[in-house]
Amino acid sequence: MRAVCIHGHFYQPPRENPWLGEVGVQRSAAPYHDWNERVTAECYAPNTAARILDDDGMIEELVNNYARISFTAAPTLFAWLERHRPDIYGAILDADRESRERYGGHGSAIACCYNHVIMPLAARRDKRAQVAWGVRDFASRFGREPEGMWLPETAVDIESLEALAAAGIRFTILAPHQAAGVRAIGEDGWMDVSGGGVETRMPYLCRLPSGRSIAVFFYDGTIARDVAFGDLLSDGRRLADRLTGAFSRERGRPELVHIATDAETYGHHREFGEMALARCLRAIEAHRDIRLTVYGEYLAAHPPTHEALVREETSWSCAHGIERWRGECGCHTGKELGWSQAWRGPLREAIEMVRDALAPRSEEALALLVRDPAEARDNAVDLVLARWSDESVAAFFSRHAPGGIDAEGRRRALSLLEAERQAMLMQTSCGWFFDDITEPGGVQVMRHAKRAMDIARQAFGLDLEARFVEILRRAPVNDPRYATGAEVYDVLVRPAAADLPRIAAGTALYALFGLDHPAAASGIYDVAGDWPYRLNAKERRILGTVRVRCRATGEEALFDAAVCFSGIDRVVIGVREDGGGEAFWTVWESSDPAGAIAGAFSRVYTAPDLSDEERWTIAREIAPGIGDAVCAVYRDAMPTIGALDDLGIPAPGAAVRLLAHARAERLLAMIGEGCPDPGLFYALAEEMRAGSIEPDLAALGEAASRRITFALRAAAARPDDPAPLEEVSRIVGCAKIFPLLLALWESQNICVGMRGHYAEVRERAGRGDGGAERWTEAFGRAAACLGVRVT
Known part of the structure; x- marks a missing residue:
C-alpha cells in the first residue's frame, strides 16, 4: 500500500476574557471583531467548501477538505466554533463522519492536549489533566474516542508520551529531527538518526518505561517546510506531484508519505491555500496505485516494524529544543528584528510560581470536599463542556462527593476547580511564542494567572499577586510604551478583571441598548436584570436591580444599578449592593442624574472605565443614528443648496459633503431593496462620478454582498421562483459600475447546492414548461454572475 496523508494542525489559543468567557474586540484583527473571526473567515470556513475551478476560472466543485485530510481538533478552537460558528463547526463534524466511511472506520480528526501547554514544561499533574481533558473534549464532540493526539508544538518528553499511552492514545506525530535512534523490532543495536535522517515513510513503535507503548509518525520535514514557507501552495497539482x-x-513494502503543518497555512497564511489543497487532494485521488489515508487507517493496516527513541525536550518550532517557551533562544517570528526575548524567562518563572504555589493548597482544600481531588480535577472538563449547567454540577458532585456536600462546600469546590482551570490556561504556549510580552499571547496568559490568583485569594487567603508582579519587574519589554512586564500587567491585565459589581455595571449599560451582557452570553454567568425605571430619549437612563451568579464558582450577589448615557464619552454607571428603591428616586428625579449617581452609589464607572468591547458594542449601536442625523440635516438644507445651485453660487464644502452622504445613502437603500430599477442606480452613480463624489465603496460592497446572500437564501427556500435569482443578477450588474468588492462565499455555496435542482428544472423546461424555462434562464445568469459553472 502506497499512501499519502496530509495533516493540518487546526488551533487557536484561548482568547476569552477569563472573567467573562467571551473574546473582546481585537483591533489588530480589523475589519473583523477578533482573530478567531478573522482566521475562521480566511481558513476554517473556506476549508469546508474549498473551490476547484475549471479552465475558465468558474467554480466546478466544492470540497470539504476536512473529510480527506488528517487534522487536529484543538479544544480551545472548537469550543469557540461551536458557539460562534455552528455552521462551520457542524460541517467539520460531518467531515469526520464522512472520513470514517472513506477510511475504514478511522476518522480524520485527532485530539489535542487541552489548551496547548508545552508538555515537557508542565507538572506531571497538569500533563495528566491536559490529556484527560483533551480526550474528553474530543469524545464529546466527535462521538468517538480519539486514536491519536497532537502534542502542542510537537514538544515531547517520555512523561508526556506515558500520559498519552495511559489514556489509550495509539499514536502521535513528531518532526523528523525529534527522532534519536531507530531499529527493527527484535534487533539489539540502535541506528543514530538524531541529525534528522529518520526514514519518515513508516510508523515507529516507542516503548515506554511503564511497559506501555505508543506509535510515532515522523513527518516529511522537507515537504512540510516547503508547504509552510515555500511556494508549493501556488499550484495544487505541483504539491500533489511532490x-x-x-x-x-x-515497491515491495508499504509506504506512507505524510506531512504536518499549521493548518492555518491553507487560507490564512497563504491566500487561496485551501483551493490548492483541494486541487492536490483531487489529483492524488486520481492515482490508481496511490491512495489518500489518515494515520489511524494506515496504522491499523501496517503496524510498526521498527521502533524509535525520541529526543526529549524538542519541538517542531524551536531549533533549541523548547527554549522558545522559557528563555532567550533567538527564535522569533521575524516581524521585529533586534527585539530581545529576555522577557520569556521571568514570565515563565512568574507563571510557574503561581502554578506551584496553588497546586498543593488546592489539592489540600479539595480533599476536604471530594473523594479524590485528582480524579475530580480530571473530570471537571465535563463542567466546562456543559457551561456549568445546574444539571452538570449536580451530576458532578453526585459522582465525586457521594456522601453529600452542602451549598457552601459546593461553591468552594467550584471555585477551587475554576482556579485550577485558569492555572492550566495560563500555561498556554502562545504566551511565549511571539516577540514581546505585550502581544496578545503574553497578555492573555497573565490575565489567566490573575484570575487564578484572585480566586486563590478569595478561596483560602493565598495572596500571590505581589510576588507575581515583582518577578515581572525583571521582564524587559521591547514596546517603548512600557519599561517592564510589571507595567504591562498594570495597564493591560488589571483593567480586564471583572468582579460581580463590574459585571452588574456592564449589564446595566448593555440593557440600556436592549443587549445581553457577554458574560451571560458565554454561559459562565446567570444575569437577571429588572429595570422598572427606563428613559430612552435624548438622554438615556436606566435604573433597576441586577442579580449576577457566576456558574463557574457559585459566587452570586444582588445589586442596584443605574446608568446615565448622553454620549459614549459622557456615561456614568453606578452600582451598589441592593439597598431598596431610595437611590432610584434620587437619580430619577434629579436634574443632574450623573451627579446623583455619583452621590448615591458606592461604585461609579465613567467613560474611561469602559472596556474596548463595551465601547465597540455601544458605538455600533449608535452609529446608524449618526447617518440618520446627517440625512436629516441634508433634508433641511436641501432647499437652500438648491437655491444656491440655481443662482450659480458655489455651495459650501460642508453642503457638498452632505450631498455626497445623502446620495451614498440612497445607493445603499437601492441595494437593500434589491436594485429594482438598475437604470436609476446607474444614473445616480454616474451623477456622483460626474461630481467627483467618491462613495464608501466598502459599505456598498458589504451591503451588496448581504443582499445577494439574502436573495440566494430566498431562491433556495422558493425553488421555483425566479425572482430572487433575477435580483442577484441585477445587484451584481449594479456592483460592477464602481466596481465593488463582493464577498460571495456563502452565496456561491448556496448556488452550487442548487445545481441538482437546476438539472431537474431544465428537464421540465425542455418539455415546454414556460415557468421552468424562465427559472433556468434566471439561474444560469445568476450562477454566471457568481462564477459558478452549472453545466
Missing part, C-alpha cells in the same frame, strides 16, 4: 514523487523506488 507528495506522490516522494515514495522510494522499492
